[in-house]
Amino acid sequence: MRKHDFIRDGDGWQTLGEEIHYENPHVTLATHTLLTPTRQDPRQPAKWVVAHRKAAVVVAPQTAEGDFLLVRQERIPVRASLWEFPAGQIDEDKVGLENTAVIEETVRRELREETGYELPDDARGELVALGMFFTSQGFTDEHNYLYLARGVVRSARGSEHGEHEAITDCRAFSLQELRQMIAAGELRDANTLSLYARLVARGLVEP
Amino acid sequence: MRKHDFIRDGDGWQTLGEEIHYENPHVTLATHTLLTPTRQDPRQPAKWVVAHRKAAVVVAPQTAEGDFLLVRQERIPVRASLWEFPAGQIDEDKVGLENTAVIEETVRRELREETGYELPDDARGELVALGMFFTSQGFTDEHNYLYLARGVVRSARGSEHGEHEAITDCRAFSLQELRQMIAAGELRDANTLSLYARLVARGLVEP
Numbered sequence: 001m002r003k004h005d006f007i008r009d010g011d012g013w014q015t016l017g018e019e020i021h022y023e024n025p026h027v028t029l030a031t032h033t034l035l036t037p038t039r040q041d042p043r044q045p046a047k048w049v050v051a052h053r054k055a056a057v058v059v060a061p062q063t064a065e066g067d068f069l070l071v072r073q074e075r076i077p078v079r080a081s082l083w084e085f086p087a088g089q090i091d092e093d094k095v096g097l098e099n100t101a102v103i104e105e106t107v108r109r110e111l112r113e114e115t116g117y118e119l120p121d122d123a124r125g126e127l128v129a130l131g132m133f134f135t136s137q138g139f140t141d142e143h144n145y146l147y148l149a150r151g152v153v154r155s156a157r158g159s160e161h162g163e164h165e166a167i168t169d170c171r172a173f174s175l176q177e178l179r180q181m182i183a184a185g186e187l188r189d190a191n192t193l194s195l196y197a198r199l200v201a202r203g204l205v206e207p
Numbered sequence: 208m209r210k211h212d213f214i215r216d217g218d219g220w221q222t223l224g225e226e227i228h229y230e231n232p233h234v235t236l237a238t239h240t241l242l243t244p245t246r247q248d249p250r251q252p253a254k255w256v257v258a259h260r261k262a263a264v265v266v267a268p269q270t271a272e273g274d275f276l277l278v279r280q281e282r283i284p285v286r287a288s289l290w291e292f293p294a295g296q297i298d299e300d301k302v303g304l305e306n307t308a309v310i311e312e313t314v315r316r317e318l319r320e321e322t323g324y325e326l327p328d329d330a331r332g333e334l335v336a337l338g339m340f341f342t343s344q345g346f347t348d349e350h351n352y353l354y355l356a357r358g359v360v361r362s363a364r365g366s367e368h369g370e371h372e373a374i375t376d377c378r379a380f381s382l383q384e385l386r387q388m389i390a391a392g393e394l395r396d397a398n399t400l401s402l403y404a405r406l407v408a409r410g411l412v413e414p
Contacts, residue, residue, distance in 0.1 A: 007285055007286050007287075008286065009286065013286045021228070021229040021236070022228040022229050022236055024256060026256060027236075027256055027258075027346070029228070029229055029234075029236050029258075032283065034283065036281050036283065036373060037281060037288065037373075037375075038281060038373045038375060039373070046283060048283040048284070049231060049233060049234055050283065050284045051234075051236075051258060051284070051346075053343075053346060074243050074244060074245060075341070075344040075345060076239065076241065076243065076253060076255040076257065076345075077255070077257045077258070077341075077344060077345065077346060077347055077348045078214055078341050078344050078348055078350070079214050079215065079216065079220045080214075080220075081244065082341075082344060084344075131391075131392030131395065132392070132395060133395045133396060133397055133400055134282070134284075134285050134289075134395060134396045134397065135342050135343040135397050136260075136342040136343055136347070136349060136397065137282040137284060137285050137289060137291075137396050137397075138282060138283075138284065139234070139258075139260060139284060139347075139349070140284055140343070140346075141284045141285055142343060142346070143285070166243060166244075166245045166246070168244075168245060179408045180408075182404055182405060182408035183405070183408040183409045183410075184338075185338030185339070188338065188339060188340045188341060189340060189341045189344050190340055190341065190342050190343065190344075190397035190400075190401055193340055193397075193400060193401035193404040193405070194397055194400035194401060194404070196404045196407075196408070197389055197400040197401070197403045197404040197407070198389060198390070198400070200403075200404070200407050201386045201387075201389035201390040201403070202390045203390075
């Protein structure tokens with residue numbers, strides 16, 4: 001099973017075995033047998049079902065006017081269309097290398113494809129890295145890198161949605177609207193909420 | 208496959224079939240075949256691999272002094288120990304009923320078991336519901352209910368960890384420390400970040 005670069009044994013973690021239950025290009029489900037910092041007896045190892053998923057990026061695109069772009073997307077697992085910050089998975093063939101260049105290339109690609117906006121290469125545009133987060137740390141190794149893209153502008157190439165995506169809308173919202181949508185529960189996915197949390201904690205937006 | 212109460216067909220969503228790949232008491236992995244609002248042709252339905260997980264609760268326990276309690280827990284899928292707000296799954300036998308009474312009972316149980324603190328039944332204690340969020344909406348129906356528990360006090364019964372949990376520490380942090388840990392990426396799970404986002408957006412904490 002493909003491992004992420006930075007999720008590794010060491011410091012008391014030791015993987016003893018892995019039984020794969022299901023695997024496709026998007027997910028691997030397996031039972032891991034392992035020692036953990038608090039469970040070091042090889043006769044009584046821990047066993048845990050883990051879903052392996054690709055890492056992803058999430059980006060808060062901010063226009064020169066200070067507004068934020070959100071996309072509306074059909075999300076099959078929850079049978080709903082959600083307003084979210086644009087996001088997309090990092091091509092795993094390129095990982096091995098979970099490095100800044102590959103991650104930022106993914107941010108720029110997803111931004112342009114999902115919103116039709118892009119980050120100017122000149123002084124008007126700035127990409128601010130805001131770390132990563134785990135989506136469901138008791139279940140999956142999935143982790144998403146968070147970015148603020150300041151000064152985005154409409155791309156001459158427009159948007160371009162993947163065949164498996166169902167993005168039905170893209171709009172600009174003021175910070176005040178964003179905050180109200182979070183407070184009201186209208187924004188309700190981990191990507192968008194985690195990115196807002198980092199933006200606020202870093203003092204990059206007024207709360 | 209068990210469905211969550213509020214994740215249902217309707218409004219253009221229609222499940223046509225489901226092929227289960229793996230199932231245990233904690234997770235079901237299945238390929239869903241379905242119609243979505245933008246894909247209504249039954250000859251070309253959407254197909255998507257979905258992980259079904261129990262719903263959970265996440266609670267920000269705040270003491271009378273204004274500090275927040277975090278627990279440190281070994282998280283096998285990411286091979287790391289993380290500081291997090293206390294969280295726990297809702298007993299699915301009780302769902303069917305994904306109602307406020309069951310959810311709040313779970314909040315009180317997890318709070319006491321994981322931190323050894325409890326919410327007084329008198330005027331000193333207050334439980335504030337902050338909606339829910341989806342952990343990874345392109346992959347799983349998992350959704351977690353967010354709560355602020357104001358005025359928690361030490362329980363005479365102490366803490367009590369489940370046999371499959373590895374909580375190694377519990378400490379109180381000031382709001383300022385919480386914010387710094389988020390900014391620095393030391394707090395890096397969707398539960399904790401999403402709950403902080405809602406607390407800030409609702410004006411329940413200074414950012």
